[in-house]
Amino acid sequence: MRDWFKQGEHWVWFSAATVSISFVLVIGLVLLIAVRGLVHFWPHSVYEIELKNDQGKLETLVGEIHDTQTKPIVDPQDPDMAVRKVPQWLVKVGNRDVYGTDFRWINTDNIVGQEDRLARDITVLERYEWGNVYGQLTKLTRDGEILAEGDNVKNVLEDLVSTGQTLHDKINTIERVDIGGINYRIEQLRLEEKRLRAENAFDDEARQAIEAERAELNKQFRDYQEKLAILRDQANGLGDVHLNLAGGHAIQVPIKHIVRMWQPNNMSNADKVGFFFSSIGHFLTGEPREANTEGGVFPAIVGTVTMVMLMAIFVTPMGVIAAVYMSEYAREGTLLRLVRISINNLAGVPSIVFGIFGLGFFVYIIGGSIDDLFYSYAQPSPTFGTPGLLWASLTMALLTLPVVIVSTQEGLSRIPSSLREGGLALGATKSETIMKIVLPMSMPAIMTGLILAVARAAGEVAPLMLVGVVKLAPELPVDLNAPFVHLDRKFMHLGFHIYDVGFQSPNVEASQPLVYATSLLLILIIVSLNLGAITIRNKLREKYKALDN
């Protein structure tokens, strides 16, 4: 045994174990997020639980079981004050408009009878407001007349819900795209008029032109309003569904308020898989609802992608030019070494420092000056002198610049000098050699750097909180109104969405599954970007190995 210690075998075991621990932690973490994120989309079984409350009364709960924990309870009657641990369940009972809360913690001690009894023929309705409804379908009515009753209700309701969905989409399109576009143009006209007034160029001709255009827009606006009114009437005419809820309540839900309906306890496994994928679809393409705690993350995806793409447009030329200058043109020496060290260092500077730089320099100084010079007519409401898309992507470009520079430099240094010399020997000038031989060959390295930069920018939140991300943006940063990409708008971001929903939301329990799902999405995006970068880098290495021989 002494030998065993003397040879340091125990240290070998320790070090092997640390690798295993790190590995287990990473995999465990990813699995935790994946499972909790995906479970969100799976149709949960709905249980019927009978409880005896403190007063000894019986009470029936119907809901999904979302979490379990053990809670230490001190029995006041116990002389030792011993702490007893009681398992607790977190039950999602839904029907927030009736019960007040979506979630309830129950002590399993209080359960009467069988613990996991499935509720029979339970229907879940997902609504645009007030969360889910869990209840038994009773009848369908329209204008006080009964449309369907009994077993028939479900089939009729399914059709009506899908009609309602189509109507909802149509209404949404008109409101967002058509009327949104008109509002945007009216706002532009107002600013145009303000600008003309400020320049003292608002003569009769300009006034007439603007008023004519405004009248035209107002007319279109009214047309759309009429269309909307018709559609809304149709939606209102869909009727109502009546349900019985646990605890003897009854509820009446207008069909136009229903997003989806399903009967989880009656679903086959194939149905559940289908539901699972359709939930994912809803999540990816839907708008957030109820203070971001329900619905989808579509605006956050669009915001993240737009910001990251803009950033890529800024960072690529900057990084490549700086790298080419440093490795091809600048003279080697102490100064260049210092510059290299500081650029490497910059990669380690906390991102929040870039955030305050972006806020102080881009937003307040540059943005403030732009407003003073070009948008003085719109003041006091700032145009660029406030956090927005442009400043966020510029800040991110600075943040990721070292990544691109370092990666490009590495690529440039891997090009064998024989290739450069060959180019020069054939009479090409230095710039021709660089542009036609060196840069194309280091393209994979540049791409690697860019992808890594994009991955970093997509996951970074702290600086964005200062330079343009908001919890709920009224408009997308990209839309159909010229100039299509609105650099001055604030936007939503997946990472910030996680922070906001997880920590600022009033309804933590309701929002947690959504946060896990968003996290999973973000991880998937970033990991696949990183894997892409790694693949490209490996291919690159293979390629130059061949060249070296």
Added chain:
Amino acid sequence: MDKSVQRKLDEALDGPKFQRRIKRRNLVDLSWASGFTVGGIAVIASVLLIMFFLVYVVAPLFAPADIEQGKTFDLQQSGQEQTLYYGVDEYADSALRISDSGRVYGIDLSTGEKLRDERLPIGDARITSFTRISQGDQLMGIGLDNGSVLLVQYEYSVTYPDDVKTITPKLTYPFGQTPLTLSEQPITHLSARKSGSQITFAYQVDGASQIYVKQYDMIESMLTEEVTLDLYQQGQFAAPAPFKWLKMGISMRNLYALKQDGTIFYFDIRDPQQIKLVETVNALAPDQTLTAVQFLIGEYSLLLGNDQGQVAQWFPVRDQDNNYFLKKIRTFEVSDQPIQDINVELNRKNFAVLDASNQVSMFNSTAHNNFASFTLDQTVSQVHISPRGDRLLIETPAHQLVTFDVDNEHPEVSMSSLWGEVWYEGYDEPEYVWQSSSASNDFEPKFSLMPLTFGTIKAALYSMLFAVPLAVLGAIYTAFFMDAKTRQVIKPTIELIEALPTVILGFLAGLWLAPYMEAHLAGFFSIIFLVPIGILLFGYLWSRLPEPVRLLVPTSKRAVLMLPVVVIIGFVALSLSGPLEHLLFDGDMRHWLTDSAGIDFDQRNAMVIGFAMGFALIPTIFSVAEDAIYNVPSYLVNGSLALGASGWQTMVGVVLPTASPGIFSAIMLGFGRGIGETMIVLMASGNTPLMDANLFEGMRTLSANLAVEMPEAALDSTHYRVLFLSGLVLFIFTFIFNTLAEVVRERMRRKYGSL
């Protein structure tokens, strides 16, 4: 060769066309070269701009005050009257002067024009005493020789006749123009305070040895909105000795009577019917005399100026038994001349001091900072600061008013207020406090960067405690013992953590780990003990196994073998949580900690941060350390193994010494990253700026503080600049650690080059 071909070739390579082409290509080449150079330098410059920009924003914090002499005006004067008070508007454009003969003069401070000349509605009474009732809203009490008090308030109105801003100063009488009768005798000493809907007066009348305290309710008439005063309660007590100043503190609870020899009698007047003498202190040395007494804004601190050129700040402090006593907080050395006058600013804790040698000095009390001093060449009698502290009015005995413009944005910041312990008003002892904003106007901002820096280092250190052993040992095994195939899987997996957005780690730490850890506290401690023991035990038992079994898993695959072992030990340790808590901690460790051990416990604490951020630091350290070990030349290793050393002996004796600079730089890089990490600490640390190394309490770090407070800091305010300063501190911290790591790594690279 054919001659014609030769000729054509010569033409193509030598003709004017060719020359033009060469010229054009050279031009293109030159423009690319200059383009790359200019662009490259511009990008590098913009990168370096960040640092300079931080310095540029921070610099005004430490810029000295700029003082410029303005205009001099002749004052209107009727007889030998003294000025009682100057009311100045927020823009410092006009002043209202109240004299002790009861006259009120308005002065335009840009032209010297007389705006107003009237008499207070006091009939033929004489003014015998004067007090500021509320410094913030400039309410004053004027004591008369007929025993009554006139309450006046300074106000101004801003109008824009013909688009020119015109400021009109005026006096209003919030309680009517009839003086309030307190007594029959002339009021010689008067002090009053307003608080809520009450006003309390303390006064002494001519020839009396009693001090009277009267408390009035302010009653607003429903119909006329007129406010009248209604006596609520009163009391009196014997004046301890002839005194010169009578001063009542904030909230109408403390009354100070001060004698010229520096004796302060401190009374508790909360209940006017039961006035208590709290204590008698002597504020001065025997050979000193008190020459000026003034409250700092907020009416909590007394400023006492003496005849030897010192101003001392005193305020009541609470001892362990909850008793208040007066305490000298700090002394400002002005000069060696007697202090003539002290005047305080209405928005910040600034004051101006005038001494007998006509020197005016300006101080900030929190920062203990003399930010401006200048001497006038004429004799002066009074100094007054405008509400925003941007203008000084100085009165001379020759009835002139000299104005000075003061440009001083950030007096409350000094090295001592940023990094030292400061005794703030209302605190029991000097402390490091970060408390940047509050609703109240007379709030003393507390900009100590110490708690934030402490929190930053605490968070980084606790996470290093978790990350360094895991990452370095893991790097050793991965680089030295592991076979290539396993390494190809393990290394990218661990490096994957680097790519995980920290907001996700923060969210998990705050919402999943923190509550889980609180519920399984004993389990986490048992992990710390059980996992090493379990590993050791398993390793030893494995070596006792028969050889064929042992050889199934070579050293290079032990990490794979350990995977299930680690999971099982971890699971067992966690499930021991319940029984352990029952056995050792009366059933619940978290309650036991607070109740029995007296250790404060927050759910989001340093232990959560240690695990979560430590996890985020693993790949940084692991990756660099692994590279360093992997790059140790193999002939060194082979030599050592050939001489009979065991694997680990080779590791410790040969590999580690060679790779140690690399491991050092890995740790430095990890520490640098831990210092700057924002989202994890923001979401899982609780964000309370504490100075406590307790493992079970949270902290607020520099970076999280920036994320929390930056969006609400007003542009160019002191708060904004101090936040930038904390950003600069963060920048410098990480810069030092990263440069250190970089330099060490560079050295090592050169060393390996020679090997």
